[in-house]
Amino acid sequence: MTELLANFAAGRWQTGNGPGTVLSDPVLGDALVRVDCTGLDLPEAFAFARDRGGAALRAMSYRERAALLAAVVKVLQAHRGSYYDIATANSGTVKNDSAVDIDGGIFTLGQYARWGDALGDVRVLRDGDAVKLGKEPVFLSQHLQVPTRGVALFINAFNFPAWGLWEKAAPALLSGVPVIVKPATATAWLTQRMVKDVIDAGVLPAGALSVIAGSSAGLMDQLQPFDVVSFTGSAETAGVIRSHPAVAHRSVRANIEADSLNSALLLPDATVGSDAFNLLVREVVREMTVKSGQKCTAIRRILVPAAVYDAAAEAIGAKLAGISVGNPRNESVRMGSLVSTAQLHAVREGLAALGAHTDMLHDGRARPLVDADPAVAACMGPVLLGARDADAASAVHDMEVFGPVATLLPYRDLDHALALSHRGQGSLVTSLFGADEAALADAAVQLAASHGRVHVVTPDVAQTHTGHGNVMPMSQHGGPGRAGGGAELGGLRALDFYHQRSAVQASPGVLASLGL
Template sequence: MDMSTPALLENYVAGQWVAGNGERTALTDPVTGDTLAYVSSAGLDLDAAFTFARETGGAALRALSYGERAQRLSQIVATLQANRDEYYAIATANSGTVAADSAVDIDGAIYTLSTYAKLGASLGDAHTLLDGAAVPLAKDASFAVRHIFRPTPGVALFINAFNFPSWGLWEKAAGALLAGVPVIVKPATATAWLTQRMVADVIGAGVLPSGSLSVICGSAAGLLDRIGPFDVVSFTGSADTAATLRAHPAFAERSARLNVEADSLNSAILLPDATPGTAAFDQFVREVAREMTVKSGQKCTAIRRAMVPIEHFDAAAATIAERLAKTVVGNPRNESVKMGSLVSLAQKRAVLEGIAALQTEAQTLYDGNRDAAFVDADANSACVAPVLLGLRDGAAGKRVHDTEVFGPVATLVGYRDLDEAVTLAKRGQGSLVVSLYGNDALAMRAPALALADAHGRVHAVDPSVAKTQTGHGNVMPQSLHGGPGRAGGGEELGGLRALRFYHVRSAVQGPAALVEALTQDAAELPK
């Protein structure tokens, strides 16, 4: 693909490609600093965009059955697979990711869409989803009630983060489109190119009804002002921004639904029986090092706090540092590089400031930046090498339990007993995921249950699943993605559970014959 002449990426709204007519924002290569493209959303007719999506796109999607919409997801999968090589090139240039990290985003999105295509096919020709059995409301059962789900007659607005321009769109859109709800996506500006290109390919393939999918690149100004009572918004980003969104009249007054995925201080816990030299200890070390370096630590599910019994602190510190020292950092175009850059110089500054803040209470166990020799990249690039910090007495810490550094950074935290480990994990005030590493699966039951109320996902690993476990940070479409408290309180994925966010549940009360007739052209939504 030709990247020599930066182009203005157009927006797709109201069934048309439209260029913004205001100030442009440059998208850059985080390694070389080269300008790759420009974006602008100025001058768009947002009222027309939202009306067209609701009335034209929504009506056309709802006219299809769940099975037919699932077929459209399969066609999207085929379209994306046909263009994978170009997506990888865009990710390398705009996100600074090595091929393996680009795969997490691009192939992860394709797998998620494929999964929902299969799940949706199981709903067949249904246009309505049933929620449980009919319940008599009269002694003679002549009058009854049945709860049903119908697609919300609004639009789904996605305000996405910079770290997953592909998966961030499609893991949300899979559920929305299958539900019959049109999508408008506003990708993070820094890495909007990949999102915009994927939307362009799907629109060009003609696999969706007009108005089903729109993309707006640039400023988000004015988007929430168009959100009505039947619209839904899914936001991925900082807790501070999420707090601002929640106060917007769209939610505070018009009661539109808002799903939030925000900050998360995820933990990995080495259980007391996983002593150095055991398989579980080795798995813990591998997973911590891997989660620090995959996508340069720019994952909402990455391990931020690695908790170990105090007596194993030194052994864990040495073995994790040894693995990190083998990480080759630099320009992702060089085949020897195993970890690319952060997505921008702004993110680099934020990460370095975050490291400095944590260093005020934690010691530095390993810092790859001290003698950094980035491959085919210099100090002006957005490259940052892995940094492992340590706090032997985890209970004495404050910042390590409330400061998320969104990069290749983690803190090794010592604990005295398992009860303290659970307490320390919960000091994150709600997280997306916590992982447990031990040699006895049954011994994981108590901590798994104790941690479940503060985490969206509990990921347990013993030696029997070392080769089959899906990874602490990998979000599988069959599992819930989200978390309580600080993590945003949202829920995504989880198989067909994802459909509930895009539906309105209603109780239909009436004569038994009517209630029975509701089962026609309907399918039970799996629990």
Template sequence: MKLANHICGQWLEGRGEGLPLHDPVSGEQLVTVSSDGLDLAAALEFSRREGGAALRAMTYAARAAMLGGVAEVLQAKRADYFDISLRNSGATEADAGFDVDGAIFTLKSYARAGKVLGAARCLREGGRVALAKTDVFQGQHFLVPLSGVAIFINAFNFPAWGLWEKAAPALLAGVPVFVKPATPTAWLAQRMVADVVEAGVLPTGAISIVCGSARELLDHVGECDVVSFTGSADTAARIRNHPAVVARSVRVNIEADSVNSAILGPDAVPGSAEFDLAVKEVVRELTVKAGQKCTAIRRVLVPAPVARDLAAAVAARLAGMPVGNPRTAGVRVGPLVSKAQQAAALEGLARLREDAEVVYGADPGFMPVDADPQQAAFVQPTLLFCDKGLAARQVHDVEVFGPVATVLPYGDVAEAVAFARRGGGSLVASVYSADPAFVGALVPAIADLHGRIMVVDASVGANHTGHGNVMPTCLHGGPGRAGGGEELGGLRALAMYHRRHVVQGSAAVLDLLSREAADAALLGA
């Protein structure tokens, strides 16, 4: 079966046999995808003209209700999506839930949040500014929805959540979305779009999807478009420097590489709640989705006196996590999504081992449960230990996109800060400590290089949302090597899809233009 593309309000197959998508456990070919022969320039223009106009004619509240309708469609098809996740991504039940349920939850969150913007169609920012000796001439800042299209070039690891966490704020803002999912796992995103289109909950042209190669898509971007990319730093650099993107000053949002840290304070000793919470979270981040998360823990910074204890505790838990075919009862960890990703992860692991010793995993004789290792794409969960600090050549730079993490002992808070900052910019760091002096010194010192910092102590316990779990009400993104982008954060995400401008005129003119404007302060509420 070849997956069709939805553009210009119709379903079209690309030419040729297409690129195959496989089951990462059995190697079985599932479907093919192709974008060859599609008129991508016409597709983008249709989205702008038809989808954009229809969305902007709606109020924020109406678009919020529309998102609720999308969530209902997806909720009704949840079992189908879990099946596709199992077959195309090798997802366990928990992994599929992380992706699919996360997508539905995010849509519902934006459906609720958007109601506060009411019957408005634009946003008014701040008070009026006097520009004359009297009030006869004033200035007022506004934000209006962009008249372009939001182009999403997504990653393979979250085909469901990665689509809808971007689409929800764009659609709520009144901007149509054009999705290019990562090829290896495109099936789930394509099926979700197909179900939403069939249900008719979105205006024609509000959502489009192209599976397979992006081809010359970026050649056709315009001044009012937005490009949002999740993936490698190398591809991100090519997008940022694409001639059309540069010439037309197109907005670009990037989420790229990130060697995220978990950091234990000096009070997180064996037997403490903070130590136990850290162990549990490191294991979870190594095993959920087989470590294939942009937010997963890659480095574990531990006070030197207890670093070996932490490593031993994590290794003991990993030994009780069966790895194999997710169709088999008791299996807790599935495969990577493809043989190509397996090869990349094993290559990265080899580089990390130049700096580090193996505490657990990396067993050359590793055999997954109920799977042929020659056909399947498994990587055994692996914990490393590196005592080279800042002299390590690979550990602070190489992100293995799989179930691999490295424990690094540190001496004092200054060294912990230096290790965390050496990552060059991360999506998230989690801190396990009830020591106010440590937390008070650490968090401000790493904040400018981290998009999110989660602090956990005994008072929080198991009530935290998770190191790697992105909440729709909180910021997702990170500086430096993590891409410099920002997503989610509640209604703050709408700012990406609006253009700020100021109108100078009489009070009567500003009153006229303010009639359909909501207070932009609500975006940060």
């Protein structure tokens, strides 16, 4: 019998009383651990976090809470090697892909620790300057930001069990809001281990951080008006969350990150073999293969001038042909597995659906796996599709296949390219490749309305740009429309979600006594 991982709720470790769900190695098929939360007293868990954890955190200043984040960073760094082992076993990722998740999460925590320290020894944030409410400056209005008196529930996705926790927890804890994380079941082991290490180190107040691994049943029912919920996952589940009484009737604040058909656009000035052309090819291949394409920010649609369509297909396909796929424990492997056989089946089904509207330009599935049994391993080589009529291939603009799959699409002119990008109906990110700075700037502004982030790559930033799919804590992560309408990170903007804005109307003397 595999080990049953414990949940940390109501200030103590607790195991579920059900059989649990077995987490498996997606490459070898071995059973690893079990997760279960059956029988947990959820009202007790939420009340403890809300009352004990919230009160302890709010009693601290922003600088003191920033010090907590810095302490968490030290704990995670001390156990970093074990996290890589878990990621290899449970997520099937090669070392570089594990780093995106693990080191990315630690880096984000460190950034918020530094930003929080700069906020100083205050417990309330000033939001703008005081303004007169009459002719004379004797009665003023001062807007404040104060921590919400609730709990933050995170319902996370399977692809980033480390970063997905800490990129949300960093601004929440800095804001003074306790966290309950429900990781995706398939890869919950890494999230649970990280939380366990932090709890065991005793660096956070009781109730500040909890983890519930297993079913999400009943979690939304516990949310009260001043709580917040942040969800990352499918649009279908996002719809369930938005319609839940906690959100629809109790006005619980919800942040949603859902499906996203991100695009990469090569501007008309980029010819075959130009620096911009080569940069697009390199970035597309990287985004198709990092974490086996299991990133919400991965490139799904590649928009190129019709004149370079064939050359782009050949260049991308040639680089994809050099990607070795298989067991991440073999140092020659560049791309590991999907997180589970269930995810592999889902990708295959989606690929079959897209195949009815596209041509096969490169099929990496025919290449033998390295040190992996194709009958067991959830591995699949990268697949590049193409559609010469980008307008008619409606499925490409409507369906996201969450794996190493992308579609090449030709456009007539820049207006046509921008229209195709907008057909994603709201995306997390788009990338622009070219050398004409004025044209790139204009395109960036036009695409900003339907994208949370516009990543512009010119030859002069070839070695310094942070990558299409790499989410940096300094920039907003989120997007409108289909992408969920949410917003995370973006520096201290992330704190807005965990604060309540209030206007204090009073005399100058009272406002001065606020200590801002």
